Amino acid sequence: MSVLTLTIEGRDxxxxxxxxxxxxxxxxxxxxxxxxxxxxxxxxxACRLCVVEVEGQRKLFxxxxxxxxxxxxxxxxxxxxxxxxxxxxxxxxxxxNHICSVCVADRNCELQDxxxxxxxxxxxLPLLSPQAVVDATHERFGIDHNRxxxxxRCVRVCDEIEGAHTWDVMGRxxxxxxxxxxxxxxxxxxxxxxxxxxxxxxxxxxxxEKGRSVAEARxxxxxxxxxxxxxxxxx
Amino acid sequence: xxxAGTPTPARRRRQESLIPAGPVRASAHVCMAAGCLxxxxxxxxxxxxxxxxxxxxxxxxxxRVGCLGLCAAGPLVAVPxxxxxYDHVAAGDDAALDGVVDGxxxxxxxxxxxxxPFFSHQVKxxxxxxxxxxxxxxxxxxxxxxxxxxxxxVTTMTPAEVLxxxxxxxxxxxxxxxxxxxLKWTTVAKTDSPQGKYVVCNGDExxxxxxxxxxxxESSPQQVLEGMAIAGYAVGxxxxxxxxxxxxxxxxxxxxxxxxxxxxxxxxxxxxxxxSFGFDVEIRIGAGAFVCGxxxxxxxxxxxxxxxxxxxxxxxxxxxxxxKPTLINNVETLASIPAIxxxxxxxxxxxxxxxxxxxxxxALAGSVVNTGLIEVPLGxxxxxxxxxxxxxxxxxxxxxxxxxxxxxxxxxPESLLDMSVDYESLAQAGSIMGSGxxxxxxxxxxxxxVAKFFMxxxxxxxxxxxxxxxxxxxxxxxxxxxxxxxxASRDELGxxxxxxxxxxxxxxxxxGQGSPNPVVSTLxxxxxxxxxxxxxxxxxxxxxxxxxxxxxxxAGEVAP
Ligand SMILES: Cc1cc2nc3c(=O)[nH]c(=O)nc-3n(C[C@H](O)[C@H](O)[C@H](O)COP(=O)(O)O)c2cc1C
Ligand code: SF4
Ligand code: SF4
Ligand code: SF4
Ligand code: SF4
Ligand code: FES
Ligand code: FES
Numbered sequence: 001m002s003v004l005t006l007t008i009e010g011r012d013x014x015x016x017x018x019x020x021x022x023x024x025x026x027x028x029x030x031x032x033x034x035x036x037x038x039x040x041x042x043x044x045x046a047c048r049l050c051v052v053e054v055e056g057q058r059k060l061f062x063x064x065x066x067x068x069x070x071x072x073x074x075x076x077x078x079x080x081x082x083x084x085x086x087x088x089x090x091x092x093x094x095x096x097n098h099i100c101s102v103c104v105a106d107r108n109c110e111l112q113d114x115x116x117x118x119x120x121x122x123x124x125l126p127l128l129s130p131q132a133v134v135d136a137t138h139e140r141f142g143i144d145h146n147r148x149x150x151x152x153r154c155v156r157v158c159d160e161i162e163g164a165h166t167w168d169v170m171g172r173x174x175x176x177x178x179x180x181x182x183x184x185x186x187x188x189x190x191x192x193x194x195x196x197x198x199x200x201x202x203x204x205x206x207x208x209e210k211g212r213s214v215a216e217a218r219x220x221x222x223x224x225x226x227x228x229x230x231x232x233x234x235x
Numbered sequence: 236x237x238x239a240g241t242p243t244p245a246r247r248r249r250q251e252s253l254i255p256a257g258p259v260r261a262s263a264h265v266c267m268a269a270g271c272l273x274x275x276x277x278x279x280x281x282x283x284x285x286x287x288x289x290x291x292x293x294x295x296x297x298x299r300v301g302c303l304g305l306c307a308a309g310p311l312v313a314v315p316x317x318x319x320x321y322d323h324v325a326a327g328d329d330a331a332l333d334g335v336v337d338g339x340x341x342x343x344x345x346x347x348x349x350x351x352p353f354f355s356h357q358v359k360x361x362x363x364x365x366x367x368x369x370x371x372x373x374x375x376x377x378x379x380x381x382x383x384x385x386x387x388x389v390t391t392m393t394p395a396e397v398l399x400x401x402x403x404x405x406x407x408x409x410x411x412x413x414x415x416x417x418l419k420w421t422t423v424a425k426t427d428s429p430q431g432k433y434v435v436c437n438g439d440e441x442x443x444x445x446x447x448x449x450x451x452x453e454s455s456p457q458q459v460l461e462g463m464a465i466a467g468y469a470v471g472x473x474x475x476x477x478x479x480x481x482x483x484x485x486x487x488x489x490x491x492x493x494x495x496x497x498x499x500x501x502x503x504x505x506x507x508x509x510x511s512f513g514f515d516v517e518i519r520i521g522a523g524a525f526v527c528g529x530x531x532x533x534x535x536x537x538x539x540x541x542x543x544x545x546x547x548x549x550x551x552x553x554x555x556x557x558x559k560p561t562l563i564n565n566v567e568t569l570a571s572i573p574a575i576x577x578x579x580x581x582x583x584x585x586x587x588x589x590x591x592x593x594x595x596x597x598a599l600a601g602s603v604v605n606t607g608l609i610e611v612p613l614g615x616x617x618x619x620x621x622x623x624x625x626x627x628x629x630x631x632x633x634x635x636x637x638x639x640x641x642x643x644x645x646x647x648p649e650s651l652l653d654m655s656v657d658y659e660s661l662a663q664a665g666s667i668m669g670s671g672x673x674x675x676x677x678x679x680x681x682x683x684x685v686a687k688f689f690m691x692x693x694x695x696x697x698x699x700x701x702x703x704x705x706x707x708x709x710x711x712x713x714x715x716x717x718x719x720x721x722x723a724s725r726d727e728l729g730x731x732x733x734x735x736x737x738x739x740x741x742x743x744x745x746x747g748q749g750s751p752n753p754v755v756s757t758l759x760x761x762x763x764x765x766x767x768x769x770x771x772x773x774x775x776x777x778x779x780x781x782x783x784x785x786x787x788x789x790a791g792e793v794a795p
Contacts, residue, residue: 011657028717044545044546044700044702044703045545045546046743047699047702048702048703048741048742048743049702050702051740051741059740060740062546062678062743066546067548080740083733083737084740084741086739087703087707087717087734087737088702088703088741091702091703091707091710092702092706094710095705095706124730125710125730125734125769126710126713128709128710128713144591149702150699150700150702150705168541169541169699170700171693171699172696172697172699173694173695173696173697173698173699173705173709174694174697174699174705174706175699175710176698176699176700176705
């Protein structure tokens with residue numbers, strides 16, 4: 001491993017080969033918004049919130065999966081990036097049914113936090129208002145698909161940390177839905193160990209612990225120690 | 236003899252070409268590719284065999300061949316010795332069938348391939364053997380020089396020399412992006428991998444209306460296998476996969492036959508041409524999702540996972556199938572390789588123009604007289620393709636636009652008809668080469684409706700992994716839908732344009748990144764049509780049904 005030097009937001013920083021832009025930025029206290037990334041889980045580059053500009057390249061790069069190069073010049077905040085990030089958060093809000101006032105995650109939700117972070121104050125796009133269901137068949141937990149942003153953190157934590165691989169994604173486009181096992185009710189799953197890890201990592205009110213009412217879901221943050229042990233794995 | 240409409244008495248279908256023992260004076264090549272088969276080409280084949288036998292023509296062959304190109308005018312029969320092509324030879328059409336048999340005996344009739352611009356303007360490299368050989372007989376392929384290039388490569392050339400030849404030929408990937416093939420091969424060759432490497436042939440072909448790769452696989456499968464084996468030798472891989480979509484059962488069947496026959500003949504398998512180089516090929520059948528043609532999704536699909544793209548790098552050349560260096564090429568790219576090795580890079584690079592060398596196969600469709608499969612040297616103008624080869628618009632229709640590149644491509648207006656069809660010019664015009672779909676549109680086409688059609692395709696085919704594509708294409712579709720219904724405002728057009736830029740910039744894979752192209756290009760050349768829908772509440776082409784003004788105003792309040 002050798003040390004590489006680069007600039008992020010005009011600051012000279014250093015990192016090791018194989019480290020991502022996101023990692024180095026965060027080590028240096030430079031914030032980049034993320035959603036699908038969760039330290040300790042493999043990265044999928046799916047939400048696209050972390051896109052940054054690299055000097056000399058027309059393309060944008062997702063910071064969570066882009067490894068650093070010597071001499072790289074990274075811009076994290078620009079008008080274009082800010083507009084794109086606002087749009088992404090807006091798209092997420094309009095995709096499913098987010099009614100914060102009746103949500104278990106109200107005021108404890110990363111999607112809400114992101115809206116504040118990117119300065120999303122209103123929606124220009126119409127709500128898609130899909131039909132989405134709630135699966136409350138599990139003894140202790142439930143999933144409300146109306147709140148799911150398909151970040152697949154639950155899929156990864158269940159697979160990579162718990163080793164159960166209960167969650168998966170089925171369907172295409174906006175029809176894509178999380179499924180338990182081969183699409184059976186969560187309560188009937190014979191792979192789920194009821195460890196609760198998926199509920200812990202869910203950024204929104206989609207996965208919840210039963211018996212908690214509106215705005216009562218209190219997750220233990222920062223994340224559980226088992227995640228940190230796997231730091232730095234990328235896919 | 237069977238009459239049209241009367242049920243055929245149960246009898247065994249002839250499965251093999253009718254080849255006389257002695258010298259052949261003339262042969263009827265009956266197209267047995269999917270297009271003509273769907274029009275009962277197999278019955279035509281049987282009838283021709285019967286008639287030839289009944290007339291006692293003993294020096295005449297009746298051959299089962301692959302696609303002859305004029306697919307929409309099938310069933311098609313060619314008599315190459317006489318330079319003739321017969322279209323619409325329908326099963327049970329006695330006059331047409333007898334016409335072919337007369338032709339075999341030296342009579343007049345049919346289209347003359349030497350002077351008909353549809354044929355004479357084409358240059359066939361990839362399609363050289365399509366329609367010439369029986370795709371289910373390896374002997375036929377060998378008889379036209381098949382596998383000579385592979386033998387030449389493994390016995391007289393080093394892998395580096397093969398790489399050099401492919402690089403100097405200038406060929407670029409025909410699967411869409413046009414990445415230089417020699418460069419890609421060299422990268423894979425340079426990557427050390429003690430656990431092996433793979434060659435993958437991408438035959439997913441999901442563009443709506445495209446059938447170039449299917450035709451090649453159905454018509455000359457050995458050529459693709461030979462290209463793969465040469466690639467394997469050059470990059471140091473001993474295993475190959477052909478990924479074909481499940482909707483192409485005939486291509487799968489013929490490939491299966493081709494692999495079996497080639498292995499049996501010692502042309503594939505261990506110790507090719509008595510050298511230490513071995514190469515085997517397996518078929519993988521895809522579920523038929525458009526996104527599975529994207530290389531990382533294709534790899535995931537072969538590995539048995541859900542076919543979704545992943546961020547690159549790492550590129551498959553560094554880490555592909557099961558983490559091994561993997562060369563992925565399109566069917567057409569690989570089918571060009573035997574000719575490049577056989578005749579040399581100089582011969583190949585003399586075809587084409589500028590940085591776009593060689594030939595490209597297109598599926599010509601839409602409002603054009605000659606719809607079908609064509610192969611042209613790169614650098615021909617759109618006008619030459621549409622009006623000379625395509626024969627112009629049927630019934631003297633008025634040309635409006637030509638679309639290339641499928642759901643990631645764009646529409647070129649009349650003012651660009653003299654544009655050269657090459658990678659750079661197409662990109663400059665806001666389209667892409669794509670895999671080879673080319674749709675001609677007449678003035679009865681609404682360009683907003685066209686954009687909506689492709690956006691609908693993209694949102695349906697979006698794998699759903701990344702937010703900009705998953706939700707962005709759906710939102711763009713709704714905006715386009717509102718425009719075509721006369722419900723949209725100018726602000727909404729602004730939203731559409733802003734979304735288009737954002738989806739292009741931030742999507743994970745080419746599907747999302749390219750999905751705004753049809754909108755952007757139609758806005759560039761046909762903006763007035765959008766404005767007519769929005770401001771004047773009319774569809775100039777008369778395609779879209781406008782909703783009443785009151786509804787438009789009321790609907791402005793509610794979500795679609
Ligand atoms: C959404 C999407 C669909 C694609 N579909 C195909 C396809 O059907 N066939 C193909 O050869 N390439 C397809 N590609 C391009 C492949 O990812 C890859 O670039 C190509 O197979 C490489 O071969 P080439 O260099 O010979 O063109 C697709 C790309 C994207 C983004
Ligand atoms: S998940 Fe978050 S954004 Fe969605 S309704 Fe609940 S609190 Fe609001
Ligand atoms: S509770 Fe644990 S085992 Fe069950 S689905 Fe969630 S993470 Fe997987
Ligand atoms: S349930 Fe939660 S963690 Fe799982 S994909 Fe949806 S939002 Fe992400
Ligand atoms: S761009 Fe579309 S198809 Fe590609 S990964 Fe994203 S959602 Fe899937
Ligand atoms: S955090 Fe990088 S793409 Fe989601
Ligand atoms: S399918 Fe018969 S000519 Fe193309």
